[in-house]
Amino acid sequence: MALQSLDILRRSATPTQTPQARNPQEVAKLIDVSVCIGCKACQVACSEWNELRADVGTCTGVYDNPVDLGPQAWTVMRFNEVEENGKLEWLIRKDGCMHCADPGCLKACPSPGAIIQYKNGIVDFHQENCIGCGYCVSGCPFNVPRISTVDSKAYKCNLCSDRVAVGQEPACVKTCPTGAIQFGSKVDMIEVAETRITDLKSRGFEQAGLYDPAGVGGTHVMYVLHHADKPQLYSGLPENPAISLTVSLWKGILKPLATLGVAAAGLFGFFHYITVGPNRADEDEEETGGHDSPTGGHDSPAGGQGGPKFVEKQKQPEDALS
Amino acid sequence: MKEKLIRRYDAAERINHWIVAVCFVLLAISGLAFFYPAFFWLTGVFGTPQLARIVHPFVGVVMFLAFARQFFRYAHHNLLNKEDVKWMMSVREVMKGNEVGDIGRYNGGQKGMFWMMVACMILLLGSGFIAWRPYFAGLFPIPVIRLALLVHATSALALIAGIIVHVYAALWVQGTIRAMVEGVVTHAWAKKHHPRWYRQVTGKESGGH
Numbered sequence: 337m338a339l340q341s342l343d344i345l346r347r348s349a350t351p352t353q354t355p356q357a358r359n360p361q362e363v364a365k366l367i368d369v370s371v372c373i374g375c376k377a378c379q380v381a382c383s384e385w386n387e388l389r390a391d392v393g394t395c396t397g398v399y400d401n402p403v404d405l406g407p408q409a410w411t412v413m414r415f416n417e418v419e420e421n422g423k424l425e426w427l428i429r430k431d432g433c434m435h436c437a438d439p440g441c442l443k444a445c446p447s448p449g450a451i452i453q454y455k456n457g458i459v460d461f462h463q464e465n466c467i468g469c470g471y472c473v474s475g476c477p478f479n480v481p482r483i484s485t486v487d488s489k490a491y492k493c494n495l496c497s498d499r500v501a502v503g504q505e506p507a508c509v510k511t512c513p514t515g516a517i518q519f520g521s522k523v524d525m526i527e528v529a530e531t532r533i534t535d536l537k538s539r540g541f542e543q544a545g546l547y548d549p550a551g552v553g554g555t556h557v558m559y560v561l562h563h564a565d566k567p568q569l570y571s572g573l574p575e576n577p578a579i580s581l582t583v584s585l586w587k588g589i590l591k592p593l594a595t596l597g598v599a600a601a602g603l604f605g606f607f608h609y610i611t612v613g614p615n616r617a618d619e620d621e622e623e624t625g626g627h628d629s630p631t632g633g634h635d636s637p638a639g640g641q642g643g644p645k646f647v648e649k650q651k652q653p654e655d656a657l658s
Numbered sequence: 659m660k661e662k663l664i665r666r667y668d669a670a671e672r673i674n675h676w677i678v679a680v681c682f683v684l685l686a687i688s689g690l691a692f693f694y695p696a697f698f699w700l701t702g703v704f705g706t707p708q709l710a711r712i713v714h715p716f717v718g719v720v721m722f723l724a725f726a727r728q729f730f731r732y733a734h735h736n737l738l739n740k741e742d743v744k745w746m747m748s749v750r751e752v753m754k755g756n757e758v759g760d761i762g763r764y765n766g767g768q769k770g771m772f773w774m775m776v777a778c779m780i781l782l783l784g785s786g787f788i789a790w791r792p793y794f795a796g797l798f799p800i801p802v803i804r805l806a807l808l809v810h811a812t813s814a815l816a817l818i819a820g821i822i823v824h825v826y827a828a829l830w831v832q833g834t835i836r837a838m839v840e841g842v843v844t845h846a847w848a849k850k851h852h853p854r855w856y857r858q859v860t861g862k863e864s865g866g867h
Contacts, residue, residue, distance in 0.1 A: 349695035446692040447707055467701075467711040469692070470791040474804045488708075488792060582804040586811055591694070594815040601819040605826035608753065615755045615831045617846035 341501045346453040348445035362457045364522035365495060365506060367430050368532055368560040369570065370541075371516040374399065374413050374428040378508035378517060382411045385496060385507035405431065407484035407491040411508060414571035420563060421540075429559070429570040430508070430517070433480045433493040435459045437553030440579040441490075443587050444475025450490075457522065457556035458497045463489040477552060477577035495556065525558060532560045551578030662845040664859055666837040674727055675838055681721035682821060688714045689814050715790045722783045729776060735763045736773065741854075742766035762854040771824055778817040785810035 344354045383389065390408035393401060399415040411432035418425050439459045442451040450465035451472060461472075461481070468488030472481045481490045496506035504510070505519040518528055529546045536544035545564025548554050559573070567573040667675070684703060688710045691700035701710035741759040745766035748758040752767070759765075764772070788798050788806035795803055828834040833847040848856040856862075 349698055351695050446695070446698065448695060448698055465707075467707045468791060469711050470789070470795055470803075471807065473795075474789075474800055474807055479800060483791060485792060488712075580801070580804050582801070582808050586804075586808040590808070590811055590815070594693070594811075597815060597819045598822065601822040601826075605822065605830075608826075609830060612753065612755055614829075617833060617844065617850040619844065619846045 342454040342456060342458070342497060344452055345455040346439075346442060347449050348442050348451035349448040358455070360455050362455075362522040363495075363500060363520065363556060364457065364525040365435075365509060365557045366518045366520075366525040366529055366560065367557065368516045368518070368529075369427065369429055370532070370536055370544075370560060370562050371514050372413075372428045372430065373514055373516075374415060374426075375513060376401075376413050377511045377513055378430055379409070379411055379413060381507040381511035382493070383409070385499070386410065405480060405482055405492070407482050407486070407489075410491065410493040416569065416571045418569050420569070425562075427562075427570050429573065431480075431571065433459065433495070433557065434478050434552070434577075435493075435495055435556035436477075436577075437555065438579065440475035440477050440552070440583060441472035441481055441492075442475070443579060444471040444583055446471055454497065456500065458495045458500065459556075460494045460497050461490055461492060463487075463491070466490050475579065475583050477574060477579060522554075522556065529558065529560050536560070536562055547573065549574075549577050551576050663842040664845060664848050664856070665841055666843045666848075667841045669841065671728075671731065672838055672841055674724055674731070677724040678721055678728060681717050681724065682817075684717050685714060685721060686814070686818050686821075689811075690818075693811055693815075715786055718782065718786050722779055725775070725779050732764075732772065733776075736769045738766070738769055742769055746770065757850060757853075760854045761852050762858070763852060765852070767827065771820060774820050775817065778813045778820070781809055781813040782817070785813070 343358050343360055347354055388408045388410065390402050390406055393403065395401070396403055400412065402409045402412055405412055411430055414429045414431050416427045416429075418427060435458055437457065439451070439453060441461075442453055442459060445451045446469060447465050447467045450462055450467070452460045452462055454460065466489040468483060468490070470483050470490070472490050473479075473483065481492045483490050496504070496508075499506060509517045509519040518525065520528075526546065526548070533544045533546060541562040543565040544560070544562050547559035547561050547564060547567060559567075559570070561567060561570065561573075563569055567575050687700045687703045690697050691703075691707075691710065692698075692714075698707070701707040704710040704713045739762075741761060743766065744759045745752065745761065749767070751758050752765075785806035787794055789795055789803055789810060798806070828838070831851060833843055837843045845856070845860070848859070
């Protein structure tokens with residue numbers, strides 16, 4: 337939202353720099369999946385703080401409720417049952433915006449200031465500038481933004497940027513009863529994660545690790561996973577998320593190429609006209625009594641005028657004019 | 659004083675052409691606004707950025723339909739023949755202002771432009787349909803939409819560059835604009851630039867050597 341007191345690092349569709357002087361610390365939310373009990377208190381806290389009320393849905397036979405992210409559901413718990421090491425595991429992941437350091441949504445967005453990346457790492461949507469094109473949906477490697485059918489604006493978790501701006505933790509962090517969600521500086525959160533990972537490894541989860549994918553420059557929402565080698569197990573968390581090549585081509589190389597092509601076409605026309613000159617059909621050959629056109633009989637030295645006459649002679653229809 | 663004129667485009671054809679042209683200009687302006695951040699202000703052509711996003715696809719459909727009408731009018735005039743290949747091979751000579759080949763209703767460049775426009779229009783409609791929110795984009799998986807957005811931008815820019823050439827050619831070859839505004843060209847124009855077509859419409863100097 338626009339009333340914010342956080343320093344801006346990047347702004348969508350803005351080719352020039354934002355104010356760079358102040359350097360606030362990067363923050364991060366750490367979600368320890370191994371400690372999560374799937375109570376959905378975070379979902380409730382999110383909906384309360386942000387005053388979101390999704391329509392009452394229907395039970396689809398699983399715990400996921402609502403079943404997907406939406407304009408009124410910025411975080412959802414995703415439940416997945418898997419068998420690992422001969423044991424049933426119930427993997428519960430709190431899904432939502434990952435607040436990438438290199439946000440695909442921001443890269444794709446065509447509307448200046450509709451997507452803001454604060455210097456603390458939070459990626460925020462400013463709906464008043466959103467035009468509803470859905471480019472952010474295509475840009476996101478995590479399939480997070482959702483367009484509202486009510487107002488055609490894109491919505492997603494803003495990491496409670498309004499709370500963070502006044503020194504509070506996000507609502508989901510505040511409410512989590514097991515401490516599965518923590519919030520602090522990114523450096524601190526990595527440190528906390530390390531101790532958790534050491535603990536998990538000592539308990540037999542050899543592949544425990546931190547999910548802070550480098551493909552998007554790291555994220556400001558990180559997971560501690562028992563199976564960091566298989567993030568897909570956690571309801572399809574991507575293994576190597578990155579901005580799609582298609583999006584990079586579209587928002588990258590195509591721009592200079594297009595500029596070159598369009599400029600070349602325009603400049604060629606201009607210089608062609610002022611050097612070769614217009615291509616006129618000589619009315620004199622046709623209309624016997626005619627005299628030079630008012631624009632002056634400039635049989636200019638440009639080669640253009642000689643050629644056509646020559647060709648005309650070849651054709652030689654010295655015809656009566658109907 | 660009296661000019662000898664040949665009708666080249668009737669009123670329906672001219673109206674058809676200018677519907678496509680006006681749609682194209684509106685689409686190019688708003689499309690460039692979505693493509694280049696520095697030109698985002700061009701969304702103002704439709705009032706507000708949000709309105710531009712909403713209206714752009716509808717104008718696109720109008721352009722496609724009007725162009726489709728043109729396609730059926732002109733496709734059979736735009737089949738390539740040996741004279742067109744000759745024209746294309748000698749395009750440097752053409753640029754100097756010299757006529758090349760026994761050109762019919764359209765020359766090789768015009769025909770090439772025609773098919774380029776046809777290709778762009780089809781790509782633009784298809785990709786635009788896939789990316790169209792809120793109506794159709796939801797029906798497609800995200801990777802398909804990504805590809806559609808790339809194709810849409812690429813074909814749009816190719817078309818814009820092509821239209822610049824199209825407009826320039828019409829300005830450069832004097833007397834051409836008149837064909838699409840008043841519907842007529844002079845005998846001299848026809849004989850010089852489209853000699854075979856000239857013989858066909860006037861019945862003079864029956865074809866063949």
